[in-house]
Amino acid sequence: MRTRTLLFALLMAAMAISGFGQMPIFKRYYIADIPGMAWTADYYFTHMMHYAGGAILLALLGYAAVRLFAAAGRVTLSGWLRIGLWALIAVTGLARVTKNLPDMHLGPELTMAVDVTHLAAVMLLGLTALMARLLGRGEYLRVEE
C-alpha cells in the first residue's frame, strides 16, 4: 500500500514537471542550470516523458474507472469532484495527443481551449485534493460499516 502511494506520488510529480516543462519556464527561472536538471528544458524529452507518464496514468484511470463503477453509490462529494477533474484531464490530454498526430490538427481556438482546460483541470485537481486532505475528506469512497 505504502509503495503504491509512493509510486503514484512519483508519477504525479513526473507528470507535473514534464507538463509544466512544456512552458518555457525552467530555463528562464534557472531550474535547468542546476546540475543534473538540464533535461527539464529539453522540450522534446519532457514531451515524450509526459506521453510515457500519460500512458501509465491513463491505464490506472481506466482500471480505477471500472472499480468506481462498481462502487458508484458510495462515492463522496469530493470524490465526484475529483473524478470529474480526472476525466477532464484525461479527455483534454487525449485530445492534445490526437492534435499532435501527423496529419491531424484542431483549429487554433479549439487547441487553446483544450490546453487551457487541461492546465486548469490539473491545478483544480491539485487544489481540490489538497483541500479534501486538509479537511479530512480525502477518501473517494464512503467507508461502510
Place this chain on the structure above:
Amino acid sequence: MSRKKSTISRRSFLRGAAIAGVGAPALARAGAQDAKGEELATLLDISKCVGCGACVVACGEANESRYPKPEKPFPEMFPPRVKVADWSDDRYVDDRLTPYNWLFVDNITVNHEGTEHEIHMPRRCMHCTNPPCANLCPWGAAAKKDDGAVVIDPDVCLGGSKCKSVCPWDIPQRQTGVGLYLDLLPRFAGNGVMFKCDRCQPRMAEGKLPACIEACPMQVQQIGPRSEIIAKAKALAAEMNGYIYGLEENGGTNTIYVSPVPFEKLEQARAKVAPSAGKKGKGKHASKGKNSGRPNLTQVGSPFEKEDMFAAAVFTAPVAGLAAGAIRLLRKTQSGHGEDS
C-alpha cells in the same frame, strides 16, 4: 543585399520570362485551391532566382499592417537574464529574418563541379507538415491550418520563444513590448510575440496568391496541392540533375526547394557568411549568433519519429486499464466478495 546575376540566373531569366505568361493563370487557380482537402505546398526553383528582392519588398508591403507596434519603455524583465528582443528600430533589416521581415534572400556563392554558382535562395517558414512549433506550443498560439500553413496568433502568443527553440531553423522571431503578456504578468511570464511568415493568410483568404509568389518576375515559386508539388519537384530535379530540400526535412515540409547544387554544399558556404544585421546593435537582440535569423540547410530528421509509438501507447492505455479492471471485477464477483482501497 547582393543583386548580382550569375550565368545560371541570366539563363533562367529568359526561361522564366518565356513561361511567365503561360504559368500565371495556373498559379492563380492553385492559390485559391484548398477546398480539395489536400494541404498546399510551395515549390521554389532556386535555379531561377536572380536575387532581385521583389518578393521581400512584396512581403513587406503585404504584411506591413501586421508588423508589431511595440509600446516603450518595455517592462523590466525578471529574472534579468531574460533579454528584450527589439527590432522596431531595425525594421528595414532585410538580410535575415526579423519580426519585421518574414522573408529574406540568402545569397550563396559556391563552387560545384568546377562551376561557380551564385545561388539566391528565398528563405521563410518551411510550413512543416508536422510542425514542432505548433505541436509543442504550450498555449495553442501556434497552429497548422487546413491549407497546410503554420500560423502564430499574435493575440495569443506570449513570446516565450519555445516555437523558435524547437524549430530546426529558428524561424519565428521575437519582438518584445507587444501582445498578451503585457496584460498578464509582464515581468514574469512571456516576453512579446513571435512573428514569421504565415503564407499570407489574409491574402489567401481572399483567394489571392501569397505576395512573394505573385511579385516574383522569375516565377521562382509555385503553390499547389502537396502531392502535385512533390511530383513537380521530382520532375524538375530530374530535369536539372538537381537536388531537393524539404521533402523529408523535419518529417516533411510544405516548402520544397529544388537546386542545381547539393544542399550540403550550399550549407557549408552559407554558414561561413554572417549577415550584416548580426554585427550591429550588440546585445539588443535576444539571439544574435553568427547565423541567427538565417535558416540553415542541414539535413533535419523527423523530431516526432517515436510520436506514433508513444501516441499509440497513450490511446491503448485506458482501454488496457479498463480491461484489467473489468477482469478483476469479474473475478471478485465470481469469488463472491467486493473490496475497495
